[in-house]
Amino acid sequence: MRDRWLVDGTHVRFGVLANAWKETVRDAMADIATNLASAKVQVRRAVFRRTGDPGERKRMLAALAADRWAGDPFLARQTRKHWKRGRNRTHDQIVVRADQHNTVTDGRGRLWLAVPGLERRQMVRIPLSTTVAPTGTLRLILRGGRVEVHYQIDASQMRSSQRPCGDATVGVDKGYTEALTDSDGVRHGSRLGELLTSESDRLKERNRRRAKLRSIANTAALRGDHAKARRITVNNLGTVKRDRRAARHRARVRTEIFTAADRVADKAATVVAEDLTKSFAGRRTLGRNVDRRLAAWTKGVTAEALTSVSERRGSALVHVNAAYTSQACHRCGRLGRRNGDRLHCTSCGVVWQADVNAAINILQRAGDPDIALHTPHHAVRQILQDRTDRHRTRLPVQDSSPATTERRARHPNRSLMSNSRKQVDR
Structure with missing residues (x-):
């Protein structure tokens, strides 16, 4: 794809240097490959459910691993079903190679990051709110009038990774009022339910008020009073403050869940947990308030926390x-x-x-x-x-x-x- 864009001149429309857009294309293709690999996990499960013949299973799994699934009707149907081709909602981002940026400290001790600009041999300098210089390949995201600098760090060098794990074998269950409950009866992350409930109730009230203001703005626009509709939209229906508060809430929830996973690793050399990647269809319909408070995204955070903490702390994670x-x-x-x-x-x-x-x-x-x-x-x-x-x-x-x-x-x-x-x- 990169070579084709170079030949047909598509890259000229990007308006950025070649190193920048090539790295961004490589990053996007890696996301697509990761998405496909995740879908293959679900397809393998479907293969095992479909047939018990070892030869047939081997043939289908080999075709799936070699990306020849399009020639098999069942594999093609299952791959199309699970490969959702996810949509990236992050805009205004670019990837910068490790040899394309540098940092410098000014006379007041402030750290600046220099990255290539849109013009050749012109650097853009970004003030950083940290004293630690980012290293390796960077991802720069322009969000809410600020520049976010994302980069990888060595997890083994983190302070929490130096803590040894315990020597017991415990089972853990994901909860709502607390992040994790172990088989010894100890609860970890007991503030999780309070965080989720308070934020859910606040969002309910805030969305009710925003819906009323949006209705007023729409009514004003229908009457021809576009100035009033614009004032309401600009001053009362913005998303910057909303998104910033949502990011703070997600950070607090992640901190609570990761802290709970660390406390489990303090006592366990082997952690037995349920497979949180599998979804179960509910047998009874829950109320609207309960559905809103359950916050399904925390299940993914819990799975990420157990996997990450187990790898860093040296404990074994067993899924059942x-x-x-x-x-x-x-x-x-x-x-x-x-x-x-x-x-x-x-x-x-x-x-x-x-x-x-x-x-x-x-x-x-x-x-x-x-x-x-x-x-x-x-x-x-x-x-x-x-x-x-x-x-x-x-x-x-x-x-x-x-x-x-x-x-x-x-x-x-x-x-x-x-x-x-x-x-x-x-």
Whole structure:
């Protein structure tokens, strides 16, 4: 694409030097490749769901890895479904190579960044609000009248990366009122629910007022009073202050979640967590206020925090299938009744704290020989029901194949030991 633009003269319309637009094109193509790689993860799951034939799976996975998916109808359909071709909403940005910029400190100790301008051999100098000089390839974004300078740093040199991880193995469950709850019953990031609720309620009131002002402006424009409509739009419906406050809120939420992940790493050498990249369709419709407060984007931040902190701190992150972990009793495995933050087990007659119960189930799921990471939720439900029935009727395990027997010997079914634990707990 870069060479084609050079030949047909498309690059002349950009109005910037060749080094700048070439790096920006390379960055955009890398984003497209990353988006496609993310879609391939979903397509692989669809392949495993479609067929159990090892030969057919191997053929389809090989075609997907070699980017020959367009020739297979199923792969082409699944790739088109999951490859959304995302839209980049960041404008006025440019990528600057490491050898194209430099920094200098003036007599007052202020740091300035010099980058190539639109004219050859002309540099643009940008004052920085830090004393640390950016290094490597830079991404410059003009946003809200300010220049943002983005660059990469070595995570291993960060102060938090020098903290050793613990030596325990814990399961963690993502929550709303707190970021994470571990299998020991400890809650981490307890201010998350307060941050999300207060910001959600504030946005509801602010959007209500903005909608009323927008209605007044539209009515004035229909009457021909365009001056009034413009005054309302300029003075009352701006986005600079709104976007700045939203960025501060996102930063506070990220800080709370990353701090919670660090506290989990303080005690754990192995962190067992649910696969937060998988979406589950809700069975019941929640209220509008609840939908607004749940803030689905925090799930991605939590997944990012667990992955990033585990890599920096040296702890192992194990993903497990989260189906029914918040609805099954960790003692007997029976599906209970969930009501808010409480889970009532009708078999044990015990009311558990729902997040702690889910964290224990997630920890136990790591050693489960029957429930894999991508086992469909309906199959998980059937497995849990079969275990409950066998436990209630005291029947032996039905599958006596050598492979299954060996797996069960290495990973004993915890639900079969629930009776002894029940007696100890009582």
